[in-house]
Amino acid sequence: MGSRIEMKTPLVEMDGDEMTRVIWGKVKEILIEPHVDLYTEYYDLSLGERERTRDAVTAEAAGAIKRYGVGVKCATITPNAERVKEYDLTRMWKSPNGTIRAILDGTVFRAPILAKGIAPYIPTWKKPITVARHAYGDIYKNVEFDAPEGSKAELVLTGPDGEESRALIHGFDGMAGVIQGVHNTDKSIRSFARACMSFALDTKQELWFATKDTISKTYDRRFREIFEAVYAEEYEEKFRAAGISFFYTLIDDAVARVIRSEGGFIWACKNYDGDVMSDMIATAYGSLAMMTSVLVSPEGFYEYEAAHGTVQKHYYKYKKGEPTSTNSVATIFAWSGALRKRGELDRIPRLIDFADKLEAATVQTIEGGIMTGDLYTISNLNIKNKVDTETFLLEAGARLSGMV
Ligand code: NAP
Ligand code: MG
Numbered sequence: 001m002g003s004r005i006e007m008k009t010p011l012v013e014m015d016g017d018e019m020t021r022v023i024w025g026k027v028k029e030i031l032i033e034p035h036v037d038l039y040t041e042y043y044d045l046s047l048g049e050r051e052r053t054r055d056a057v058t059a060e061a062a063g064a065i066k067r068y069g070v071g072v073k074c075a076t077i078t079p080n081a082e083r084v085k086e087y088d089l090t091r092m093w094k095s096p097n098g099t100i101r102a103i104l105d106g107t108v109f110r111a112p113i114l115a116k117g118i119a120p121y122i123p124t125w126k127k128p129i130t131v132a133r134h135a136y137g138d139i140y141k142n143v144e145f146d147a148p149e150g151s152k153a154e155l156v157l158t159g160p161d162g163e164e165s166r167a168l169i170h171g172f173d174g175m176a177g178v179i180q181g182v183h184n185t186d187k188s189i190r191s192f193a194r195a196c197m198s199f200a201l202d203t204k205q206e207l208w209f210a211t212k213d214t215i216s217k218t219y220d221r222r223f224r225e226i227f228e229a230v231y232a233e234e235y236e237e238k239f240r241a242a243g244i245s246f247f248y249t250l251i252d253d254a255v256a257r258v259i260r261s262e263g264g265f266i267w268a269c270k271n272y273d274g275d276v277m278s279d280m281i282a283t284a285y286g287s288l289a290m291m292t293s294v295l296v297s298p299e300g301f302y303e304y305e306a307a308h309g310t311v312q313k314h315y316y317k318y319k320k321g322e323p324t325s326t327n328s329v330a331t332i333f334a335w336s337g338a339l340r341k342r343g344e345l346d347r348i349p350r351l352i353d354f355a356d357k358l359e360a361a362t363v364q365t366i367e368g369g370i371m372t373g374d375l376y377t378i379s380n381l382n383i384k385n386k387v388d389t390e391t392f393l394l395e396a397g398a399r400l401s402g403m404v
Pocket of ligand 2: 279
């Protein structure tokens with residue numbers, strides 16, 4: 001083993017809650033710190049600290065990502081009524097991911113980690129499918145009403161000159177119903193298109209995008225037009241040079257093609273499609289605990305995390321002193337992704353190489369038959385061992401030490 005790898009610019013480190021916080025510390029101690037002279041700017045986003053700082057710490061962490069360019073985040077609790085009691089909160093603080101996403105205005109890319117022995121439910125899938133979810137607008141910023149019997153719903157747009165455009169949505173004659181209003185902005189759709197196209201270039205993968213523009217001739221049509229314009233004006237030549245392509249189709253056709261594909265592409269989805277399809281893709285690849293997530297902002301800031309939550313049920317067992325078999329792979333890949341990006345931006349080849357080896361050592365541990373309980377139940381290896389959280393990390397650490 002050579003000297004520890006030096007870093008030039010800090011990585012924004014955002015610690016979190018429950019079982020993933022336990023894993024966070026161990027990943028650093030067992031896998032990273034023996035090899036990297038870790039240089040981070042640390043933000044504690046655990047619920048207690050968010051309460052103590054009145055959630056200012058979350059915005060400060062997002063600001064730091066804007067300053068340094070790369071962050072790595074542990075899963076955090078999004079409080080609900082039970083958590084308000086459990087943690088004696090003065091307020092139901094917002095989701096940190098939502099806050100950070102709003103500040104960075106990013107797109108979230110989720111990709112599965114593949115390992116031999118963990119077979120996707122779809123046998124043709126040989127490579128990862130990355131889902132890019134537009135994280136603004138549509139039903140997530142909707143306005144909706146109950147429409148009582150006898151009411152009439154109209155869409156009214158007041159122009160900059162005060163002029164009104166009006167259209168009847170529905171007359172609820174003799175029956176009650178519901179209505180909803182949704183919106184998006186050209187700016188947000190354009191940022192989304194750019195983020196997807198930059199990420200496709202970055203990772204040298206094809207880009208797919210789909211809407212329902214045959215039915216939604218203005219709303220969904222706008223998404224298609226903006227994607228096609230951004231592609232033609234800014235990316236077509238770069239894509240050609242990189243040997244990748246952009247493909248537009250209808251959302252139902254896309255779903256059918258995804259299922260019979262080999263994988264190995266980025267699937268850009270409108271907000272709702274991405275919400276639904278990313279869970280389908282995660283499950284179909286085997287386990288939510290094998291899904292990575294990276295938020296990419298249009299200015300080129302990156303935030304890496306695991307796609308899963310804080311694994312609360314395992315944490316309560318851990319607190320009682322019972323052994324836990326929580327999968328740390330997605331958290332490890334959040335760190336490797338962030339370290340690789342830091343290495344690329346700061347031109348530190350050893351750091352990039354370390355990130356590659358950290359991922360290889362982790363996957364090879366699973367392929368060698370050592371895995372946590374979630375994978376043990378779905379692995380088709382003949383010889384396999386279920387190990388606890390820490391043993392997995394120690395095994396991966398031993399492999400890694402043999403590589404670096
Ligand atoms: P979760 O933490 O993702 O866990 C749900 C279940 O999935 C677990 O009980 C476990 O199943 C399985 N699982 C998830 N990750 C696993 C791992 N690494 N290893 C093994 N099994 C894993 O979701 P949740 O229980 O709904 O949410 C817990 C907390 O996380 C909530 O407070 C929520 O707000 C927060 N959350 C945060 C984020 C984020 O920060 N990005 C995302 C989602 C949720 P078994 O119990 O069957 O083993
Ligand atoms: Mg979802």
